[in-house]
Amino acid sequence: MTKVTSADLLKAARAEINHLSVADAQALQQANEAVLVDIRDSKELEAGAITGAIHAPRGGLEFALDPASGMGMPALLEAPHLIMVCGSGGRAALATKLAQDMGHNASCLDGGFKAWNSQAAS
Secondary structure, eight states: OOOOOHHHHHHHHHHHSEEEOHHHHHHHHHTTSOEEEEOSOGGGGGGOOOTTOEEOOGGGHHHHTOGGGSOOOHHHHTOSOEEEEOSSSHHHHHHHHHHHHTTOOEEEETTHHHHHHHHHHO
16 A cells, blocks of 8 residues: 555645635635635634634534534525635645535635734734
């Protein structure tokens, strides 16, 4: 059996997913055409959060995106477009691949919260 590394999974996901810049994500959010999904863990939120983003930690994302799980999050299930956000983009890329595989229209915020925070500061 061939061993697959996290780097392999990340590279494959990034090749298959939609990517958005901070400016494009902000425009979609402001037009109510997308929901930002902050997949960071609760401890990471102490560093700040994006106004209007929905917190859905990566560990339970599969259930939050599945209406049949009994744990589906209506705000995510009804959103026209999901924009996944993590600290710097890696976990969000994997989460975007997962969401797309589950049939959702999803994109990854390139650079994650760090990029969003940087843009907001400028």
